[in-house]
Amino acid sequence: MGLYFDLLARSPGQDDRKIIEHLQGCAASLLRQFDAIMGVSATGAEIQDARVRPVAVHEIFLRVASTLPLEARRKSLRLRVFPSAL
Helix, strand or coil: CHHHHHHHHHCCCCCHHHHHHHHHHHHHHHHHHHHHHHHHHHCHHHHHCCCCCCCCHHHHHHHHHHCCHHHHHHCCCCCCCCCCCC
16 A cells, blocks of 8 residues: 555656555455454354365456556556466
8 A cells, every 4th residue: 555655645646546546445455354354353263164265366366466557657567467277
């Protein structure tokens, strides 16, 4: 979130909407993490029933990549995520 606040502070008005959307996404993610931590402490017994399951790697890459385009552009980099069935 600090990165986006820094970009917003230095931005002369361009890309503000995009930066704000990313900040909202970061805030929502933090809230989900906080809720998950609080839920874990409240329902420790459910953790013992946790099962390993497959996760779509492509979805994880897309989530991570969605947080980086503004910084990549600022550094004149292009970020690409290739489709994966893994």
